[in-house]
Amino acid sequence: MMKILLTAALVATTGLLPTLSLACHGHSDSHDRKPSAQLGPRPFFLVEDMVDSPLKRELQACAAREQTYKPTLFSIGHRGAALQFPEHTVESYTAAARMGAGIVECDVTFTKDKELVCRHAQNDLHTTTNILATPLAAKCITPFTPATFDAHGTRLTPARAECRTSELTLAEFKSLRGKMDAANANARTVAEYLAGTASFRTDLYSGPSSGTLMTHRESIELFKRLGVKMTPELKSPSVTMPFDGFSQQAYAQKMIDEYKHAGVPARDVWPQSFDKNDVLYWVNNEPAFGRQAVYLDDADTVADLPSAAELAAYRAQGIRIVAPPTFALLTADSSGNILPSPYAKDAKRAGLDIITWTVERSGILADGNNGFYFQTFDSAVRREGDLMRVLDVLAQEVGVIGVFSDWPASVSFYANCKGLK
Numbered sequence: 305m306m307k308i309l310l311t312a313a314l315v316a317t318t319g320l321l322p323t324l325s326l327a328c329h330g331h332s333d334s335h336d337r338k339p340s341a342q343l344g345p346r347p348f349f350l351v352e353d354m355v356d357s358p359l360k361r362e363l364q365a366c367a368a369r370e371q372t373y374k375p376t377l378f379s380i381g382h383r384g385a386a387l388q389f390p391e392h393t394v395e396s397y398t399a400a401a402r403m404g405a406g407i408v409e410c411d412v413t414f415t416k417d418k419e420l421v422c423r424h425a426q427n428d429l430h431t432t433t434n435i436l437a438t439p440l441a442a443k444c445i446t447p448f449t450p451a452t453f454d455a456h457g458t459r460l461t462p463a464r465a466e467c468r469t470s471e472l473t474l475a476e477f478k479s480l481r482g483k484m485d486a487a488n489a490n491a492r493t494v495a496e497y498l499a500g501t502a503s504f505r506t507d508l509y510s511g512p513s514s515g516t517l518m519t520h521r522e523s524i525e526l527f528k529r530l531g532v533k534m535t536p537e538l539k540s541p542s543v544t545m546p547f548d549g550f551s552q553q554a555y556a557q558k559m560i561d562e563y564k565h566a567g568v569p570a571r572d573v574w575p576q577s578f579d580k581n582d583v584l585y586w587v588n589n590e591p592a593f594g595r596q597a598v599y600l601d602d603a604d605t606v607a608d609l610p611s612a613a614e615l616a617a618y619r620a621q622g623i624r625i626v627a628p629p630t631f632a633l634l635t636a637d638s639s640g641n642i643l644p645s646p647y648a649k650d651a652k653r654a655g656l657d658i659i660t661w662t663v664e665r666s667g668i669l670a671d672g673n674n675g676f677y678f679q680t681f682d683s684a685v686r687r688e689g690d691l692m693r694v695l696d697v698l699a700q701e702v703g704v705i706g707v708f709s710d711w712p713a714s715v716s717f718y719a720n721c722k723g724l725k
Contacts, residue, residue, distance in 0.1 A: 339531060341373040341404030347717030353689030359696055360689070366721035373404055378699070378719040380535060381405035382662045382708040383424060389509045390482035391432060392422040394516035394526065401530040404716025407574065407706065408532045410523040412559050413539045418550050419474040420520035420559060424485065427542040429467035431487045433480040433517070436465060436494045440480070443471045450492045462489035463497050470543050474519065482515030483507070504667040520559065524566045534563070535574040535598070538582050556585045560593050570596070574659075576627065578602045580618075587622040594622065598659060601628035606680060612650035619654045625705075626651055627659040630677045633702050634694070636684035642693055645680065648702045660698060661708035663691060663715065692718060699724065 348367050354360040384396025385403060392411060400408050410422040427445070429435045436448050444467035451463040465487075469477055484507055488500035501507050509515075518526070520536065527534050538559055545552045556577075563573050570592035577583050578600040587594035599618060603609045609632055610618075618626065633648040651658055666674045670687050678685055685694070695718045698704045709715045718724075 341375055341716050342402050343373055343713040343717050347714045350689050350691055353687055354692055363721055373720045375404045375406040376716055376719040377406040378706055378724040379405045379712045379715040380706050380708045381408040381712045382710050383409055387664050387710040388506050390484055390515040393482040395514050400712050401532050403713035405712035407535050408527055409535045410520055411537045411539050412520050413469050415469050415472055415474045415477050417473050421477055422518045422523050423469055425539055426470055427466050427468045430465040432485045433482055435467045435480055440476055448494050451490050463491040468542055480517055482517055483510045521562055533572040537576040556582050560590050574598050576600050583623055598625045598627045599623050609647050615650050615654040619656055625657045630660045631680040633660055634681045636681040640684045642681050642684045642697045644702045658704045659706040660704050663709045664711035
């Protein structure tokens with residue numbers, strides 16, 4: 305019944321039945337198949353926007369060839385395809401798979417009845433769903449409070465709200481619709497608060513017939529049918545643990561158990577966490593899954609990054625993969641070249657594999673003010689096509705094994721052209 309409902313949701317909201325059907329015909333294990341990817345125009349726009357260089361000419365030649373682009377493990381769908389589709393929804397995940405993401409992410413949190421669901425945070429329902437416009441708003445930890453302004457129109461306090469999955473049953477959670485992750489701090493009404501989408505994103509796919517929310521189990525079944533591998537992130541709870549007897553260790557174990565119960569081999573799963581204790585729990589208690597456990601780095605600046613000795617200690621503890629934000633891995637010289645950072649070199653010397661997050665998340669690159677992800681090399685970024693230069697240094701000089709993207713087609717194109725698997 306769940307398969308029928310998911311298929312119906314895909315047809316009704318996105319018209320994606322052909323790809324889903326391809327993955328369903330008589331195969332119990334879809335992970336080794338390589339259906340073609342549909343990249344759309346963006347990767348080719350980025351190539352044409354590059355300054356002339358050997359890399360540009362190489363990618364132009366690749367684009368000119370008649371070829372079928374394939375899914376690639378180098379391309380990881382960050383929350384699905386969150387540049388244009390509401391994150392962690394059927395529609396977002398399916399779009400990511402169609403664009404060649406070989407791995408797709410479900411961020412994992414839990415409901416009041418301790419069921420695992422896909423949300424970026426336990427307390428983000430007010431910005432990622434329509435909860436404030438439904439009767440379930442009464443269950444929010446912080447009800448919607450409008451912004452206040454002085455007599456001159458200067459904002460005194462921002463609009464705010466906080467709504468958690470842990471206040472809802474699974475059935476209540478599933479009644480919501482996903483929307484683009486955004487809020488309007490100047491809002492005086494709920495409608496204004498929900499209408500805060502950044503100009504470089506779109507609300508085109510956030511209508512009442514889309515934004516289909518998912519449980520973790522449902523995401524596993526969808527990913528199996530789409531033929532992608534899986535990278536669940538265990539999110540830090542907003543509630544005090546244990547929660548009604550549900551401990552952090554039980555939470556970490558339950559996430560792994562849902563893959564085991566679904567018959568997903570450990571080699572197809574990259575469990576992630578920003579909490580090193582979670583990662584070490586998997587390393588020590590679920591070693592098959594722990595081999596690919598990913599320790600996410602929450603550094604906000606270069607000063608927050610671990611030292612070479614700390615990175616070596618991770619490896620000694622059994623951690624094999626680290627995933628820092630992109631700024632941690634790159635720097636720039638005075639000539640505008642993008643180069644591997646000291647952290648990147650230290651991580652490789654420590655014997656660690658590296659995944660990075662997140663590209664296609666910073667909006668327009670040509671404005672020269674590209675924020676968090678570009679902070680260490682923004683001086684070398686001047687146009688949209690520079691994204692391909694970033695990918696090239698990450699792949700060829702840093703040696704990352706995967707790149708999270710809000711629009712996986714761009715990474716999928718690069719990986720196909722470079723022969724990355």
